[in-house]
Amino acid sequence: MWTFVFKRFLVAIPTLLLISVLVFAVIQLQPGGFLENMLEDPRVSRETVERIRQQYLLDQPVWVQYVNWLAGVVRGDFGYSFLNNRPVSELIWERLGWTVFLALVTIFATWVIAIPLGIYTALRRHGFGATLANFIGYFGLATPDFLVALLLIFAVLSAGGTSVGGLFSPQYIDAPWSWAKVVDMLGHLWIPIIVIGLDGTASIMRQMRANMLDVLSQDYVRTARSKGLAERVVLWKHAVRNAINPLISIAGLSLPNLISSTIIASIVLNLPTIGPFLYDSLLNKDQYVVMALLMMSAVLLMIGNLLADLALAWADPRIRYE
Amino acid sequence: MSKRRAVWLAGLLALGTIALAQPKTVTGYGNLGVAPGKAGGSLTLALGSAPQTLFYYGAVDSAIQALANQMFDGLIEYNLGNYKIEPGLAVSWSIGGGSKVYTFNLRRGVKWHDGRDFTADDVVFTYSQIVANPEARGGDAGNFAGVKIEKLDPYKVRFTLPKPAPAFIHYMRLPIMPKHKLLPFSQEGGKAPAEINNAWPTNVNPQEVVGTGPFRLQSYTAGQQITLVKNPDYWKRDAEGTALPYLDRLQYLIITDSQARVAQFLAGNLGQINITGAEFPDLKRREVQGAPFKVVQFRALFGSPPHLAFNFDAKNPDLARLFRNSDFRRAIQFAVNRQRVIEDVYNGLAELPGNGMAPVSEWYYDTRKLLGTYDLKAANAALDKLGLKRGPDGIRLLPSGKPLEFTLTYGSNSAAFTGIATILQNDLRQVGVKVNLQGILAANLLSTGRGKDWEAIILGLGDQPDPELRTPIWKPGGALYYWHQSTQPATPEGAPQFNNFLPWEKEIYDIWEKAASTTNVTQRKALYDRWQAIFAREAMVIMIAKEYAAGAVSNRYGNYVYSLGVIPGYNPVPLMFQR
Numbered sequence: 001m002w003t004f005v006f007k008r009f010l011v012a013i014p015t016l017l018l019i020s021v022l023v024f025a026v027i028q029l030q031p032g033g034f035l036e037n038m039l040e041d042p043r044v045s046r047e048t049v050e051r052i053r054q055q056y057l058l059d060q061p062v063w064v065q066y067v068n069w070l071a072g073v074v075r076g077d078f079g080y081s082f083l084n085n086r087p088v089s090e091l092i093w094e095r096l097g098w099t100v101f102l103a104l105v106t107i108f109a110t111w112v113i114a115i116p117l118g119i120y121t122a123l124r125r126h127g128f129g130a131t132l133a134n135f136i137g138y139f140g141l142a143t144p145d146f147l148v149a150l151l152l153i154f155a156v157l158s159a160g161g162t163s164v165g166g167l168f169s170p171q172y173i174d175a176p177w178s179w180a181k182v183v184d185m186l187g188h189l190w191i192p193i194i195v196i197g198l199d200g201t202a203s204i205m206r207q208m209r210a211n212m213l214d215v216l217s218q219d220y221v222r223t224a225r226s227k228g229l230a231e232r233v234v235l236w237k238h239a240v241r242n243a244i245n246p247l248i249s250i251a252g253l254s255l256p257n258l259i260s261s262t263i264i265a266s267i268v269l270n271l272p273t274i275g276p277f278l279y280d281s282l283l284n285k286d287q288y289v290v291m292a293l294l295m296m297s298a299v300l301l302m303i304g305n306l307l308a309d310l311a312l313a314w315a316d317p318r319i320r321y322e
Numbered sequence: 323m324s325k326r327r328a329v330w331l332a333g334l335l336a337l338g339t340i341a342l343a344q345p346k347t348v349t350g351y352g353n354l355g356v357a358p359g360k361a362g363g364s365l366t367l368a369l370g371s372a373p374q375t376l377f378y379y380g381a382v383d384s385a386i387q388a389l390a391n392q393m394f395d396g397l398i399e400y401n402l403g404n405y406k407i408e409p410g411l412a413v414s415w416s417i418g419g420g421s422k423v424y425t426f427n428l429r430r431g432v433k434w435h436d437g438r439d440f441t442a443d444d445v446v447f448t449y450s451q452i453v454a455n456p457e458a459r460g461g462d463a464g465n466f467a468g469v470k471i472e473k474l475d476p477y478k479v480r481f482t483l484p485k486p487a488p489a490f491i492h493y494m495r496l497p498i499m500p501k502h503k504l505l506p507f508s509q510e511g512g513k514a515p516a517e518i519n520n521a522w523p524t525n526v527n528p529q530e531v532v533g534t535g536p537f538r539l540q541s542y543t544a545g546q547q548i549t550l551v552k553n554p555d556y557w558k559r560d561a562e563g564t565a566l567p568y569l570d571r572l573q574y575l576i577i578t579d580s581q582a583r584v585a586q587f588l589a590g591n592l593g594q595i596n597i598t599g600a601e602f603p604d605l606k607r608r609e610v611q612g613a614p615f616k617v618v619q620f621r622a623l624f625g626s627p628p629h630l631a632f633n634f635d636a637k638n639p640d641l642a643r644l645f646r647n648s649d650f651r652r653a654i655q656f657a658v659n660r661q662r663v664i665e666d667v668y669n670g671l672a673e674l675p676g677n678g679m680a681p682v683s684e685w686y687y688d689t690r691k692l693l694g695t696y697d698l699k700a701a702n703a704a705l706d707k708l709g710l711k712r713g714p715d716g717i718r719l720l721p722s723g724k725p726l727e728f729t730l731t732y733g734s735n736s737a738a739f740t741g742i743a744t745i746l747q748n749d750l751r752q753v754g755v756k757v758n759l760q761g762i763l764a765a766n767l768l769s770t771g772r773g774k775d776w777e778a779i780i781l782g783l784g785d786q787p788d789p790e791l792r793t794p795i796w797k798p799g800g801a802l803y804y805w806h807q808s809t810q811p812a813t814p815e816g817a818p819q820f821n822n823f824l825p826w827e828k829e830i831y832d833i834w835e836k837a838a839s840t841t842n843v844t845q846r847k848a849l850y851d852r853w854q855a856i857f858a859r860e861a862m863v864i865m866i867a868k869e870y871a872a873g874a875v876s877n878r879y880g881n882y883v884y885s886l887g888v889i890p891g892y893n894p895v896p897l898m899f900q901r
Contacts, residue, residue, distance in 0.1 A: 043461070043462035043465070043496075044460075045463070045794070046801045047456060047814065055459075055519075084375065085374065085523060095545055153582075157585060165582050166575070166586075170366050170547065173575075267578050270578070272545045
């Protein structure tokens with residue numbers, strides 16, 4: 001078991017190196033950058049731009065920049081943001097809290113809603129409830145999240161509401177935690193949960209439904225029923241436990257979504273998460289911020305995969321890594 | 323000294339200090355709808371991006387520009403109505419020594435937010451240690467090279483210029499920084515020149531960020547909001563003697579997306595937003611239907627009117643030859659339907675453009691007749707005259723026999739630029755010119771234009787109150803004279819490549835050279851008038867339209883005057899009050 005984990009870590013190192021080279025190369029291919037646009041300001045001269053290029057070592061060859069960055073990473077220094085003139089790690093840390101919070105809440109809501117719905121729609125395949133859930137599911141899959149966000153904002157505005165973006169009303173953003181602040185947050189939170197979670201809920205629900213249908217037609221389910229087990233036991237102990245296995249791998253893959261999947265929705269909903277920060281950095285070619293965030297995303301993907309594999313081994317006695 | 327005399331003296335001194343405080347009374351904006359307001363209340367505004375730093379000179383960043391306008395003051399500022407220069411932290415000034423010596427008398431009794439006195443030391447420090455520091459990312463070393471800055475007494479400073487610079491007074495609008503807080507980051511404080519950029523990062527203790535401005539920093543929540551509170555000792559008063567600013571609090575929410583800004587405004591979470599022509603009709607309709615806000619439009623000086631530029635150095639030599647030809651650009655101009663752009667793209671919220679100067683500017687020269695009118699027949703005739711015959715498919719042929727087609731680069735995430743590009747493409751097709759559209763991010767337009775890989779581009783560059791401030795754009799060979807890059811110096815410090823100048827470019831160059839050392843306003847105006855006429859006559863770049871400024875303000879607030887927010891020295895917010 002531990003050998004397995006250790007091996008996976010060893011394999012991860014060359015993979016991450018390769019990813020970092022690719023990401024760095026792609027950033028360099030992007031035209032423009034924040035320096036050029038500075039010239040439009042009447043107080044900036046060509047000389048100033050050259051000075052800044054030198055300050056950031058951007059006048060060095062690309063490979064030198066890469067090696068410097070890599071050497072920094074080995075020392076635990078992820079570089080600094082050109083735009084903010086501050087260490088990248090600090091900037092990410094500032095925004096990490098709400099990002100993780102939102103992601104966890106959304107993932108939790110997604111699974112809590114999607115799994116029972118998947119089971120329900122599999123058991124009552126032709127009932128009205130299942131048809132309705134399926135319809136909403138298809139709608140969720142087919143509609144881009146930003147559009148859902150705009151529709152919800154429009155609905156809230158039409159109903160005379162004021163919670164149309166962000167996680168708090170302006171007066172609560174800086175306020176210390178209080179019951180009123182929590183209530184205010186809950187009033188805002190449901191929109192991002194729906195917007196970010198709808199897509200995932202729909203797809204997990206559909207998967208769970210398909211797996212359930214698959215499992216329910218298996219011989220061992222029939223056997224279980226025929227030996228007189230209670231339907232409840234057949235369902236939860238034999239069917240669901242088998243049907244849920246493939247979803248564990250999917251859960252592992254969803255970890256990097258923390259960073260990258262909600263960019264557009266976060267911008268439209270004005271959420272204080274890492275997504276808009278990454279977008280801004282990409283536009284401005286703030287290369288070390290982009291590198292740090294994309295590498296973080298890659299690392300999360302690997303960790304997620306590893307956790308999923310371990311969880312699978314735990315959930316399914318047939319799987320053993322030796 | 324007898325005891326009585328000492329008391330007398332102390333009394334006189336005390337009186338003297340009171341008399342020495344020199345508040346500025348802000349009056350005369352009745353035509354802008356400004357009336358005496360009442361103190362109190364708070365206002366929430368939007369910022370389009372998070373500030374990169376809280377130090378104005380540490381970055382060129384619109385967010386800190388907007389914030390600095392509220393937290394700091396310059397020596398001079400602009401009149402909100404006519405953009406004329408008025409006293410700010412300087413109460414008066416004189417220009418002598420052949421227009422090379424500027425002497426400023428500073429306002430007495432002005433306090434920094436932490437209670438320290440504002441003096442000449444702060445001014446000298448700001449300009450010599452920060453603005454003139456070539457390593458400061460948001461400094462202006464280029465315009466302060468060789469400028470001698472001296473303190474004459476605690477309330478008097480003198481700038482001595484190496485040569486006359488008529489627009490120099492405009493650079494005096496830059497925010498003055500506190501020496502007592504920033505000395506440790508400066509060369510005078512023993513640090514390397516680049517160290518100044520590390521002052522006041524976004525996680526600085528807000529108490530450290532002190533200015534003289536109407537509001538002071540209270541807190542910054544990363545990526546979400548900035549809160550400013552009233553400076554009770556601010557040096558401005560309204561006509562009735564009430565201290566400005568009226569508002570107790572000014573909050574900025576960071577909202578990147580313009581739709582989200584509008585939604586937050588409609589929900590009542592924002593008190594005022596700036597909008598575009600595209601957003602105008604919907605908001606205006608709501609206003610007419612009784613929504614509790616007003617949508618207003620102004621002819622504004624600041625803002626970036628779009629133009630159509632052709633690359634005189636295009637890689638395709640046939641195209642480059644054509645693009646350099648003023649007859650060709652004038653022919654194309656006949657096919658530019660400015661009225662339609664104004665109606666359809668800007669929803670009527672725009673006017674015919676100036677050539678390099680905004681139509682409301684005192685420097686504007688009326689070039690409307692030279693801009694020509696939309697006339698496809700005339701365009702066809704002019705193109706025929708250039709020998710560009712139509713091919714079998716209706717597309718004109720270049721002398722080489724290849725079809726006349728080029729790529730038009732525009733900002734695809736800007737509704738206005740996209741609209742203009744499609745209208746141009748459509749009309750040019752009718753005169754036998756094939757245009758292929760290439761949409762890129764609007765933020766990358768300038769860097770693309772300054773590169774070599776483009777043929778035609780739609781780009782907007784900001785208008786300023788004095789033409790001199792835009793020298794790099796309009797003077798041939800300048801850093802932003804991007805449509806004819808072969809005129810630019812071959813080496814960074816070199817002279818422009820005069821051998822590549824077209825005759826009319828040489829003429830413009832001479833005008834700008836002369837204007838830069840002319841201090842007589844009438845003569846300068848005459849010179850810049852001639853430049854604008856040549857610009858228009860040669861269709862150097864084809865100006866499209868000048869957008870009006872539009873904003874929406876909640877009925878809860880009075881005394882709203884439109885501002886871009888980011889222009890140093892133009893700040894109407896202290897006059898706003900909550901009803």
